[in-house]
Amino acid sequence: MTRITKLKKGLDIHMVGEASKTVRDYTTGQFAVKPTDFSGVYPKLLVREGDTVKAGSPLFFDKYREQIRVVSPVSGTVTAIKRGKQRVIEEICIHADERPAYESFGTGQPSGMDRDAVLAHMLKTGTFTFIHQLPYAIVASPESNPKSIFVSAFDTAPMAPDQDLLVEGEGEAFQTGLDALGKLTTGKVYLGVSPSRNRSKVFHEARGVEVLHFEGPHPAGNPGIQIHHTDPVNKGEVVWYLRPADVVIIGRAFLQGVFDATTLVALTGSEVREPHYVRTLRGCSIEGLVKAGVEGDNLRYISGNVLTGTRIDRRGYIGYFHNQISVIPEGNHYEFFGWALPGLGKFSVSRSYLSWLTPNKKYRLHTNLNGGHRAFVMTGEYERVLPMDIYPVHLLKAIMVEDIDLMENLGIYEVSEEDFALCEVVCTSKTPVQALLRQGLDLMRKEMS
Amino acid sequence: MKALRRYIDKIKPQFEKGGRFEKLQSTFDAFETFLFVPNKTTTSGAHIRDAMDMKRTMSVVVIALVPALLFGMWNVGYQHFLSQGEATGFWPTFLFGLVRVLPIVVVSYVTGLAIEFIFAQIRGHEVNEGFLVSGMLIPLVVSPEIPLWMVALATAFAVIIGKEVFGGTGMNIMNPALVARAFLFFAYPQDISGDKVWIADKADAFSGATPLAQAAAGNMDQMPSVLDMFLGLIPGSIGETSTLLILLGGAILLVTGVGSWRIMLSGFAGGYLMGLIFNLWGANTYMEIPAYQHLIMGGFAFGVVFMATDPVSGAQTNRGKLIYGFLIGITAILIRVLNPAYPEGIMLAILFMNIMAPLIDHYVVESNIKRRLRRVKVKAA
Numbered sequence: 136m137t138r139i140t141k142l143k144k145g146l147d148i149h150m151v152g153e154a155s156k157t158v159r160d161y162t163t164g165q166f167a168v169k170p171t172d173f174s175g176v177y178p179k180l181l182v183r184e185g186d187t188v189k190a191g192s193p194l195f196f197d198k199y200r201e202q203i204r205v206v207s208p209v210s211g212t213v214t215a216i217k218r219g220k221q222r223v224i225e226e227i228c229i230h231a232d233e234r235p236a237y238e239s240f241g242t243g244q245p246s247g248m249d250r251d252a253v254l255a256h257m258l259k260t261g262t263f264t265f266i267h268q269l270p271y272a273i274v275a276s277p278e279s280n281p282k283s284i285f286v287s288a289f290d291t292a293p294m295a296p297d298q299d300l301l302v303e304g305e306g307e308a309f310q311t312g313l314d315a316l317g318k319l320t321t322g323k324v325y326l327g328v329s330p331s332r333n334r335s336k337v338f339h340e341a342r343g344v345e346v347l348h349f350e351g352p353h354p355a356g357n358p359g360i361q362i363h364h365t366d367p368v369n370k371g372e373v374v375w376y377l378r379p380a381d382v383v384i385i386g387r388a389f390l391q392g393v394f395d396a397t398t399l400v401a402l403t404g405s406e407v408r409e410p411h412y413v414r415t416l417r418g419c420s421i422e423g424l425v426k427a428g429v430e431g432d433n434l435r436y437i438s439g440n441v442l443t444g445t446r447i448d449r450r451g452y453i454g455y456f457h458n459q460i461s462v463i464p465e466g467n468h469y470e471f472f473g474w475a476l477p478g479l480g481k482f483s484v485s486r487s488y489l490s491w492l493t494p495n496k497k498y499r500l501h502t503n504l505n506g507g508h509r510a511f512v513m514t515g516e517y518e519r520v521l522p523m524d525i526y527p528v529h530l531l532k533a534i535m536v537e538d539i540d541l542m543e544n545l546g547i548y549e550v551s552e553e554d555f556a557l558c559e560v561v562c563t564s565k566t567p568v569q570a571l572l573r574q575g576l577d578l579m580r581k582e583m584s
Numbered sequence: 585m586k587a588l589r590r591y592i593d594k595i596k597p598q599f600e601k602g603g604r605f606e607k608l609q610s611t612f613d614a615f616e617t618f619l620f621v622p623n624k625t626t627t628s629g630a631h632i633r634d635a636m637d638m639k640r641t642m643s644v645v646v647i648a649l650v651p652a653l654l655f656g657m658w659n660v661g662y663q664h665f666l667s668q669g670e671a672t673g674f675w676p677t678f679l680f681g682l683v684r685v686l687p688i689v690v691v692s693y694v695t696g697l698a699i700e701f702i703f704a705q706i707r708g709h710e711v712n713e714g715f716l717v718s719g720m721l722i723p724l725v726v727s728p729e730i731p732l733w734m735v736a737l738a739t740a741f742a743v744i745i746g747k748e749v750f751g752g753t754g755m756n757i758m759n760p761a762l763v764a765r766a767f768l769f770f771a772y773p774q775d776i777s778g779d780k781v782w783i784a785d786k787a788d789a790f791s792g793a794t795p796l797a798q799a800a801a802g803n804m805d806q807m808p809s810v811l812d813m814f815l816g817l818i819p820g821s822i823g824e825t826s827t828l829l830i831l832l833g834g835a836i837l838l839v840t841g842v843g844s845w846r847i848m849l850s851g852f853a854g855g856y857l858m859g860l861i862f863n864l865w866g867a868n869t870y871m872e873i874p875a876y877q878h879l880i881m882g883g884f885a886f887g888v889v890f891m892a893t894d895p896v897s898g899a900q901t902n903r904g905k906l907i908y909g910f911l912i913g914i915t916a917i918l919i920r921v922l923n924p925a926y927p928e929g930i931m932l933a934i935l936f937m938n939i940m941a942p943l944i945d946h947y948v949v950e951s952n953i954k955r956r957l958r959r960v961k962v963k964a965a
Contacts, residue, residue, distance in 0.1 A: 565637065
């Protein structure tokens, strides 16, 4: 009898545009790695414009944690290094070669290696950067010693890619990746599975891990939530977490000795004509995908899901950690008495709009803020969508007043932006929750180092 | 709509910085966003947002107050003609009340909103919608005989001292509408307490005592029937008399999720329990009235449904809300029965618990912190 952790709090947002299970190949010459994808990493460049790189060649490293090296997903020529405000490096653009060339790192079977060898191989191949850590929700520090490692086998975010499909045919690589992770912790590797969403044998028959069962609405699939309910992070402790598609890439680095960033990406959203999956490389340009495949022109392109993803333009690039593109209409229009209408078609968790009468309706949601920013007024809203024993508003207020002790006491080590994303969605006061939380996490990290 | 939108876009620059009417920027913005949900899109974090905003939230509360307001208008007329011994039809009755009550509503809104607009402009904020509710609550908790200048003064006091000095909507410690009422109660007691003020233009011979006053005096034989008290055919503050329509408003708040069921439920439970305790004690006739009657007399129901549930001044944690509501119920009946100086206790009970709410929350949050620390200790052991 397996124990299933049933989470009641949370919210599944039903949106139009989930990807059908068709997979097509997609190739393009335009690639970019965005250092801003790597939370907690201060990039120091290792390449210059005009340099040629192979798939697996390091592009930059972290100024404060030099072992962390981010590698190129593709072989080609560095065509541009784009900088934004205050010279922040935004994109390292690479024009891909016709024929891919890989850096060769040598193969290995992690089950037969010791911790140092596994770690060294992952750092060398750049696959270590796929691991994130709590506290602070940043790219993990290789020198830290995690008490456990979590892999969540399902994603509950709106229109999220089917993780079963992402690991289809990759059973060996996935298992090898898990074996490698098993060497990195003295504790356990946990695989969070949803019996109703996961059918794949790759997950159900994974070896060397403890399989946890979770059911519930979003954010039940977030590793942060699963960690909180299984092995919560206390002060001074570290837990690592990652997604299945990244475990596969880690596995390949051991089996084939190369950095092979091939992955499936779900092209989703109400404005996509035929939402489907494409097989491609991380970091590819979406231009070819969306040129003919979307309706209209006043659109928002998001790398990732609509809750936590990054805004890109139609020539933008898929993020290093993303397996999803969402395309939704922009909401930059005025709505006459929009707040006063009965609102049959409006999405809201409150029942003040009549749309609560049709709970299973799928929405075509746009990006309008739907109101002005206000001070906190309503209470109990965040708690309904956050399945954690944490007082979210009190924590956010502690961040606002920069009270380090209070932040620590209220559980800042256990949270990440993705876990709080729904709080931001439902907030009546339109509080920028994720940005605020990141401010707190960064402040905490600075204070503790 | 398009023409209106074009017109607004045309005159907008004059209200922006450097424009001719830049001092009216907040005011313009308030009207513009009232007419049109702005075209602002998400820039950070989640790309999609709930359709709920502060305007919607506050309008729901105002809608929930409308039944009590309309009944209050009718009842003002009804009580007047009853005291005069005249029998009139529905419309003259309602019209009499409308003429009495509408000016109070208008004065409350005009005074309060004017102050809100000025503060928003000084602070460079958008105008907050909180006063839409306070402005409606204030007329409903005063007597129909109240002079209009007092309404204006009390409203100004409530908005400035009760709210804006703390930073505006969302920052206030006490419920602004109750601050207004408390101000009147202590500054002008003869106009908001006693037997003379609850019926508009009362005939002198007629006793205008509210059920609370009768009960406090021990005149149990002169109490109105339970049905009258429940329906609201009794003298009292404008909006507080009809428990039925207050409950209807409460139902709107609960269905939409705007009001907290925890506070309402525990508030009524606390009041009922205190009534029962007095029944057991039974030292005088007031203590002996059935506990449920406490819930339909005076402003108890109105206070619990519309005032205690104010999310800003109430407890913020779910467990805290239960404690907060329960203590409001207990305290209100306690003051009502035991303190002869205050015929009604709900106002002071809620104001007192407003002050105590952060303390309640503090202990609830503290228990969460302790749980987290215990986790570490269990591990270390």
